[in-house]
Amino acid sequence: MSGISFGAVILGVTDVLPMTPSVKILVIDDGSSDGTSQIAAQMGVEHVRHRRNRGLAAAFSTGLDACLKFSADIIVNTDGDGQYRGGYSETD
Numbered sequence: 001m002s003g004i005s006f007g008a009v010i011l012g013v014t015d016v017l018p019m020t021p022s023v024k025i026l027v028i029d030d031g032s033s034d035g036t037s038q039i040a041a042q043m044g045v046e047h048v049r050h051r052r053n054r055g056l057a058a059a060f061s062t063g064l065d066a067c068l069k070f071s072a073d074i075i076v077n078t079d080g081d082g083q084y085r086g087g088y089s090e091t092d
Contacts, residue, residue, distance in 0.1 A: 006036055008082065012085055024070060026045070026048070027048070027080070028048050031049070031054065032053070037049045063077065
């Protein structure tokens with residue numbers, strides 16, 4: 001884990017993809033006990049919460065299903081621990 005907070009991860013994504021009516025961020029909280037859903041709600045981000053940890057594949061599947069319900073044209077998946085910076089580019 002990089003030490004970056006979950007809130008900072010969301011802000012990093014919004015720096016790259018400014019929030020507009022056509023851009024939505026969806027957080028899948030896989031039953032965490034660290035307040036992920038609460039932080040997402042405070043930041044105005046859509047979120048889905050599993051009542052218990054079901055693992056990466058289940059969380060990814062839940063996210064894809066939700067995105068398809070939103071009729072998403074493009075889906076970008078990342079992790080909430082800051083391992084992947086939102087502003088990363090090939091030149092970094």
